[in-house]
Amino acid sequence: MSRSTRWLLGALALLVGAAVAWYLYQNLRPYPEKIEHGASPEARANPYLAAERFLRGRGLQVDSAKGLEVLDGLPSQGHTLVLLGSRENVTPAQNRALLDWTRRGGHLIVTAERLWDEKDGKSGDLLLDPLGIQQYLTEDLDKGASADKPEADGEAAPPGKVPPPKGVEQPASPAADPAKAEEEEDEDSYPDLTKLYLENEQAPAYIGFDTEYHLYDSKNLAYAWANSHDATHLLQLQLGDGLVTVLTDNWIWQTANLDAYDNAWLLWYLTQDSAVTLVYRADGDSLLNLLLRNYPQALLALALLLALALWRAGLRQGPLQPVPSRARRQLVEHLRAGADFLLRQRGHVALVQGLQRDVLRRARQRQPGFERLPIAEQWQLLGRMTRLPVSAISQAMRPYPAPRMSAAEFTRQVAHLQSLRNAL
Known part of the structure; x- marks a missing residue:
């Protein structure tokens, strides 16, 4: 191959490369692609992980616990205890401990889990029944209640009546004027959302509670509450030096619902200026914990008896063989x-x-x-x-x-x- 031919082939290859590079420059465009890997294992295992991190992001001291054992060493003053787990297996002693902890100055946030049974005169909730907090289905509110019967001053409203909206900290309710209340009820654009009115605020906060349930204060102890169009979903009452906040449901604080409406704001509002402890499980004490708490001496005696029995069973049968001499050379x-x-x-x-x-x-x-x-x-x-x-x-x-x-x-x-x- 001659020198001129090689130069010609080199120039041709250079032109082809330049053409390919120009084509790629004109047609290739970078673009971002977002790949969703789903929730982390920690988030899948804990549906309230986002709520916990949200409170920490607001500067609050937040701790989590898997059971009510944390109550033994938890101070009352300046603390908020949020029960997020089911209370189905909580023992009567644990319910009394929760109420005593609240009376000493703690703030207890709890969810009503059982419906009120009119025949039995109780719901079976050992924590809320003594406080007079009853839960009904919203569709059953008007059954057995007379709409035309006037209410006496100081009496609690029957389950079919919903008290006017109020805030959590003794707000000035805009429903003080009946004409204004009727006008606002007619103009309610969000009847399925719970409205929380605050003092010196022009508009309420909107919370996405489940509208199928209604809370009723049978002892007229609640001083603040929040309502949707047909039902009450938040009650707050004083107990001794402490405070009890009762909700119809706490699913509004799960990861999938925390950012909806003002759900996250409500969590911060109820726990502000306090240390927070989130209890994810509220199971009753196990048998071992009950035995350790009530019969420690009996368990110690049983352990010593078992050790003596094992020592007696491990004794040698017959005489001991002499230890052979290290100096033997047979x-x-x-x-x-x-x-x-x-x-x-x-x-x-x-x-x-x-x-x-x-x-x-x-x-x-x-x-x-x-x-x-x-x-x-x-x-x-x-x-x-x-x-x-x-x-x-x-x-x-x-x-x-x-x-x-x-x-x-x-x-x-x-x-x-x-x-x-x-x-x-």
Whole structure:
């Protein structure tokens, strides 16, 4: 190839490369792509993880607990306890401890879990029944209630009546004027949202509570509440030096619903200026915890009795063998130990083959050229040298294809080989 041809091909390759680069520059455009990997394992395991981090982001001290055992060392003053787990298995003693903790100045936020049973006169909720907080289905509010019956001053409204909206901190309610309340009710654009009115605020906060449930203060102890169009979803009452906030549901603070409406704001508003403890499980005490708390001496005695029984069962039966002296040097023990080691490592057949090789070695020493003879002639020659029958020699010198043999056969074979070796 000539020099001019090479230059021409190089220039052509350069032009093709430049054309490809220009095409790519004109047509290729970078673009971002967002790949959703889903929630982390920590978020899937804890539906309230976003709420916990939200409160920490607002500068609050937030702790989490898996059970009500945290109540034993939790101070009341300046603390808010939020029960997020089911209270189905909470014991009466734990319910009394929760109320006592609140009376000492704590703030308890709890969710009503059971409906009020008119026939039994209770709901079975050992925490809310003593406070007179009853929960109904919204569709059952008007059953058994007379709409035309006037209410006496100071009496609690029946389940079918919804009190006017109020805030959590003694707000000035815009519903003080009946005409204005009726006008606002007619103009309510969000009847399914719970409205929380605050003092000095022109518009309420909107919370996405479940409208299927309604809270009723049968003892008229609540001083603040929040309503949707048809039901009450938040009640707040004082208990001793503390405060109890009752909700119809706490799913509004789960990760999927925390950013909807003013749900996150309500969580911050109820817990502001306090240390917060989130209880994810409110199960009753286990049997072991109850025994440790009420019968520690009995458990200690049982443990000592078990230790003594194990010590008694572990005693030796019969006299102790004396400890062998470290200075012993008996050849028989070394030989026996060596034989046991070879037997464990190599097996019976290997030991027998070792004796057979020793017999052949002695025969070669007495008769030169012995190894070149056929097997039959070797056995006959061994018979003449040892004066033993050929049958005994063949039985002793025959090979053993099996990897192991019985103890009786091994003993008999070793005796034949030793007799043959001694005769040589």
